[in-house]
Amino acid sequence: MSYKTLFGERKVALRDVSLEIEEGEIFGILGPNAAGKTTLISILSTLLIPDSGSVSIFGMDAFKETKKIRERINMSSGLNLPWSLSVYECLKFFGMAYGVKDNRIEELIESFELSEFRDVEFEELSTGNKQKLSLAKAFVNDPELVFLDEPTTGLDPDVARKVRKKILKIHEEEGITIVLTTHYMAEAELLCDRITFLNHGRIIAEGTQDDLKKIIGAKDRVIVELSYIDTISFDKLPPEGIYSVEFRDEKLIFFVDSGEKRIKEIVKLIEPYWNNVKGITVEEANLEDVFLELAKRA
Amino acid sequence: MFFSSLQKELRKTMAFAYKNIIMTRRNFFTVFETLFWPLISLFSVGLMGTYLEIGENKLAFIMIGAISLSVIQLAQLDVTYVLLFDVWSKSLKYTFASPSSFINMLMGSWVVGIIRGFVAFLILSAFSIYVFNLNMLSIPAGALALFLIGLFVTALLIGMSACILMLIFGRRAEIAAWTLTAIIMLVCGIYYPVSVLPFEFRLVALAIPVTHFLEYFRAFYGFSPTTSQPLAAGFGLSLMYLAIFLILSEWSLKRARKNGMIIKLSE
Incomplete structure (x- = not known):
């Protein structure tokens, strides 16, 4: 999968990437920096259209039935949310933007341990709390499929552990399909049912942890x-x-x-x-x- | 089914009004945008007119221009802010990853623009009555309403074009949020009738809807419009541009998804 940059230059970010994600699993995309993980997740979350290839989500063409798909998915990628909105306002805004009523907001605030920071503006939050809010936002529309791009990068070990526990808990309780990228192998071992290794834009291995260990x-x-x-x-x-x-x-x-x-x-x-x-x-x-x-x- | 989906679309649209209201409220420059610069502009234009002894009608002519400029600039800024706030927060990808459409975004922010523009109009009108004895509110309510609708539609069109430019050229096009109105106002005869413009510029002026809205309103002060039906010309042109800009916005959004502009604007 390649795409044209603003200056018409063709950037090959992914090559011959083909994968199938099962409903209800936690699927990990692993790889070093610049492996193509974020590009892949951007394509899967309908933000980027590659100039070749296809993506099917819930049996629908991701580039044609985008709106229908977006209503059933969500994502968390990086620590940037509207800076002037408080925790509550941010979740309310995204809830509305997904067309859902705001009865899930309080539950999410409590569940992600953000009650104390309910009225604190995003830019005033600590990195850990920004990450928690970004994750809470990813569940605001009760999605069936969630993309989490490096959910624990830059977090203290203690906060990272809590975030991993939270992801596992939500997955167990709600059976949501989760696709996450990480370059922490231990995180992938703890969270993922199946894993694909990306390097230089190519899948170099894929399978369960046991399958992958057999490689060596x-x-x-x-x-x-x-x-x-x-x-x-x-x-x-x-x-x-x-x-x-x-x-x-x-x-x-x-x-x-x-x-x-x-x-x-x-x-x-x-x-x-x-x-x-x-x-x-x-x-x-x-x-x-x-x-x-x-x-x-x- | 229809009502539930309509409700959903309304909620999505209001999401962007909600965000703009909060971000505008917390933006220190809001007071300057809404009051300070419009009042400074109105005051200086009014004083200049008084000093030049241009007479009551001509003073009304230029003050209508000054007020319209402020109203349009404010309302279009709100439309542009729907992208700008996200670009500044680097959160654009989250907005575009939601099922809200570009139209939801534009409409939601336009609502805030209309409210802010209307508040500014009332304050500026009150100020012009009090200081310069020009009562714009004495014009028949229906005509005033149509004029204001024309100004707000113009603001929407300018805001849309700034958003489209940003999706195409990225951060380099941010400046369009502040310059487009000025460029259009230069041609559409904000402080002078378009008849004083060179022929080629006059043709351009006649292709801009706000030229006709201004002429319509100024007719109440005794100035003859260029066309016999300025309102029809203004709204007709607006509809045409609206259709063109809607197509362009869809195209620019698709292009931004293809060349990674949305991701780039979120970094």
Whole structure:
């Protein structure tokens, strides 16, 4: 999917992107900065029309039946809302703009813990509260599908945790389909049923978390923390069951079929560096590992 | 079904009136826009006319122009603010992601423009009665109403064109919100009859609806209009431009969705 900029220059933001999102799931779009996540979400939320390709939402053509679709969807993207409107006024305005009555506003204010800031203007709110308001606004029309563009970027860890909990709660209670972009792998692991990895505008992998972990072929990772060491090399090849080894941030990471089974072999392998070993831990392989592996391959 | 969908459309339209009212109320410059500049303009034009001893009718001529200019400028600013407030807040994409149409936005903000323009008209009229002994309210109510409707329709057209320009050229076109009225007023004979304009400019003037609305109203003060039916010419032209601008606004919106202008104006 590409589009023409103001100066007629053709900007290719997405290439051969094809995906299907199931009703009621939380679908994650992951990728580094400039991967095309926001462009994709802008297209899906009907704000951007690509010069080729099609988008179907609720079985309707997103570029032809835009109004009907917009009544059933909503979005939160970035921390910008009309600056002079208070929390209440902002939700009331968007409620009206979606053509709905304002009986949901008080409920949303309470549910997103904004009661204390009900009459505070948007520009006076903290970043966390601005994000909460942006999320509350995304639910003002009782949507069936919500697009959340990096919902926790720039938030304190504590506020980010609360926001994730809130998203999960709303999803569980109301069964809303949620499409979210993030570059936090842990966030995607916690929230998403299915995930697509975008890089340079292309989908490089898609599936459930388990599907994606299979890409790197490893179930666990054994992390050996080292000190005072810059490079490392092994005399012999790693035995079977150890799929790959990485050295990053003074940590030696072994991707293995089973941490429990392979730990003895790993200890043997790192024997020459034993004096530098600070500790060994076994963890389940995570999405970050998948992402790094995919980025390497790309 | 029909009434529920009508109610829904009304709610959407009023959303933009609601937003404009709040943002206007909290905008420090509102007082300057509504009172300060219009009064300064009226006062200086009135004093100049008095000093030049141009006579009661000619004084009425230029003061009608000064009041009309202020009313149109105020009302069109409100229409333009429907986009400008969002552009300044970088929240335009949220507005365009809602099911409200461009027409809902324009109509909602126009309502506020009409109210603000009408308040300014009453204050300026009272001021001109008190200071310069010119009573615009003595003209038959129906004629005055038609004249005001003409001014508000003109404001809508100017506001629409400023919005269209912003969707096409982005922030560079913001200045249109303040300059379009001045450019149009230069040609449409705000302080002089269009007959004094060079021929080519006169043709342009006759293609602008407000020229005819001004001529219609000034006829009550003894000035003959260029056309025999100034009201019909004014409203006829307005309808034509309205149709053209509606098509252009749909086109510019689609273009803005294609070239990413909406996203760009939200960054």
